[in-house]
Amino acid sequence: MARAAFVLVALLAVGAALGLVIKKNVIHGAMFLVVNMASIAALYYMLGAEFLAVAQIVVYAGAIMVLFIFAIMFLIPGKDETGPDPRRWQRALALPLGALLLILLLAVVAAVRGTGPPAAGPATSGALYRALLTDYLLPFELTSILLLAAIVGVMVLAKRRPG
Amino acid sequence: MIDLGISFARVAFIMMFILSLGGLLGWIERKQSAIMQDRIGANRASIFGIRAWGLFHPLADALKLLTKEDFRPVRADRFLFSLAPFLSVFFALVAFAAIPFGDVLRVGGREIPLQAVTLNVGILYVFAMLSVGVYGVMLAGWSSANNYALLGGQRAAALMISAEVAIGASIMGVVMVYGSLNLMDIVRGQGALLGGWIPEWGIVTQPLAFVLFLTAGIASTKRIPFDTPEGESEIIGYFIEYSGMKAGMFMMSDFLETVVIAGLTVSLFLGGWQVPYLAADGFHFPWGATWGLSHLVVTVLQIGAFSVKVMVLIFVLMLVRWTLPRFRYDQAMRLGWLGLFPLAILNIVITGLVLLLVRGRA
Numbered sequence: 001m002a003r004a005a006f007v008l009v010a011l012l013a014v015g016a017a018l019g020l021v022i023k024k025n026v027i028h029g030a031m032f033l034v035v036n037m038a039s040i041a042a043l044y045y046m047l048g049a050e051f052l053a054v055a056q057i058v059v060y061a062g063a064i065m066v067l068f069i070f071a072i073m074f075l076i077p078g079k080d081e082t083g084p085d086p087r088r089w090q091r092a093l094a095l096p097l098g099a100l101l102l103i104l105l106l107a108v109v110a111a112v113r114g115t116g117p118p119a120a121g122p123a124t125s126g127a128l129y130r131a132l133l134t135d136y137l138l139p140f141e142l143t144s145i146l147l148l149a150a151i152v153g154v155m156v157l158a159k160r161r162p163g
Numbered sequence: 164m165i166d167l168g169i170s171f172a173r174v175a176f177i178m179m180f181i182l183s184l185g186g187l188l189g190w191i192e193r194k195q196s197a198i199m200q201d202r203i204g205a206n207r208a209s210i211f212g213i214r215a216w217g218l219f220h221p222l223a224d225a226l227k228l229l230t231k232e233d234f235r236p237v238r239a240d241r242f243l244f245s246l247a248p249f250l251s252v253f254f255a256l257v258a259f260a261a262i263p264f265g266d267v268l269r270v271g272g273r274e275i276p277l278q279a280v281t282l283n284v285g286i287l288y289v290f291a292m293l294s295v296g297v298y299g300v301m302l303a304g305w306s307s308a309n310n311y312a313l314l315g316g317q318r319a320a321a322l323m324i325s326a327e328v329a330i331g332a333s334i335m336g337v338v339m340v341y342g343s344l345n346l347m348d349i350v351r352g353q354g355a356l357l358g359g360w361i362p363e364w365g366i367v368t369q370p371l372a373f374v375l376f377l378t379a380g381i382a383s384t385k386r387i388p389f390d391t392p393e394g395e396s397e398i399i400g401y402f403i404e405y406s407g408m409k410a411g412m413f414m415m416s417d418f419l420e421t422v423v424i425a426g427l428t429v430s431l432f433l434g435g436w437q438v439p440y441l442a443a444d445g446f447h448f449p450w451g452a453t454w455g456l457s458h459l460v461v462t463v464l465q466i467g468a469f470s471v472k473v474m475v476l477i478f479v480l481m482l483v484r485w486t487l488p489r490f491r492y493d494q495a496m497r498l499g500w501l502g503l504f505p506l507a508i509l510n511i512v513i514t515g516l517v518l519l520l521v522r523g524r525a
Contacts, residue, residue, distance in 0.1 A: 027243070027305060051287070054284045058287065063294065063327075066294075066320060069320075073301070073316070
């Protein structure tokens with residue numbers, strides 16, 4: 001039962017990712033990305049990480065993708081992207097970089113294979129926050145500084161007057 | 164097998180609750196506005212001569228919408244144009260799943276939590292479903308191949324984002340007070356008594372958050388005074404190209420979102436299924452008297468209390484909808500970002516300080 005559900009959701013995630021790459025229509029591609037993120041949230045949920053699953057939906061499938069689609073609708077109101085791709089040369093890089101990513105992912109999977117799920121079982125959200133604010137305080141704060149810098153950068157760029 | 168049946172019954176109850184209430188809202192909206200404006204209101208639909216104060220109008224509306232021509236503009240995006248209304252209704256419907264409508268029911272050695280899905284992060288789940296619901300509106304605006312609809316979808320998306328930021332920030336105060344993201348735990352926490360007399364409901368412990376959340380919640384339902392995305396007679400909105408039941412579904416999803424916002428407000432601020440002074444074994448009044456009740460009676464009272472609270476809140480939301488004029492688009496944006504959001508952050512800071520002083524720990 002659990003395995004069947006996993007296969008179903010995993011196929012959905014991979015299919016949606018393929019759709020994102022293949023589709024010429026930008027909005028359709030963005031919607032495929034939303035489906036991909038939602039199915040990854042479902043995978044998190046099946047692993048017992050409820051908080052991560054919902055956060056994935058709120059932050060990625062919700063806020064970020066809504067902004068993406070918002071921007072696409074304003075900038076490319078037509079159905080298809082028009083004109084030749086100005087960065088065709090980047091396509092040549094896609095294959096080696098993609099292969100590198102695949103090798104890295106396989107290495108990670110090979111490293112953690114056989115260790116099984118964590119013995120503590122599904123972590124409650126309380127334990128997660130405690131870990132974030134004690135054991136992982138430094139990376140947590142560094143991330144917030146990074147986000148703050150990004151926000152300030154956006155403000156500066158948005159306020160800059162041309163000329 | 165029995166477990167599966169129980170799960171099904173839990174989901175079915177919530178579905179029936181929210182769907183029937185959503186359908187009834189069409190009638191309440193007409194009748195309440197009529198009473199408020201000293202009119203009679205819709206009262207002509209009848210079955211075998213029985214008019215029942217116009218109660219059959221929602222049925223007649225649904226029949227009319229279902230039999231109307233389903234028109235699609237030639238240049239519209241076939242798939243997304245049809246998908247959009249379903250997305251809108253779907254996310255409004257599933258949002259209610261984590262809202263508890265009663266305490267744990269004990270039948271034949273089984274403990275059944277009275278909510279459709281038991282989630283540790285229930286409040287975030289409802290929030291997530293409300294925020295994902297905006298896709299239906301945005302896609303409707305885009306796929307219609309109509310610039311007015313596109314702009315309406317953009318307005319809806321901008322409004323939703325600014326409302327959600329305020330909703331998320333105002334929820335945090337409640338989460339801090341009751342120490343959980345699980346809606347069931349939050350409702351249970353509201354059963355305690357302050358000074359032995361006042362129920363510790365969210366509206367008592369978090370009055371500012373209540374006002375902020377309700378305001379942002381009304382904004383997220385896209386109804387007056389926040390109906391800038393689509394204003395029936397004046398503003399061309401995101402579902403201008405829709406006809407028949409698909410247009411009806413967009414109107415329906417606004418009603419369903421009203422029910423969800425009412426249910427969430429009740430669970431967070433008005434004690435959810437709590438009845439004042441009612442414990443698991445009956446009433447314990449602050450003046451010392453007790454009145455023992457059986458488990459079944461207590462459960463029925465709790466479900467009844469939740470339903471009544473939701474309906475009262477819907478009544479209040481309708482009052483607001485028929486009383487206030489519309490915010491201009493920039494005013495709604497300003498209210499969200501410069502009014503509600505900073506106040507919600509202030510509320511978090513104050514709540515943290517008070518908790519530190521009262522409980523003596525962070």
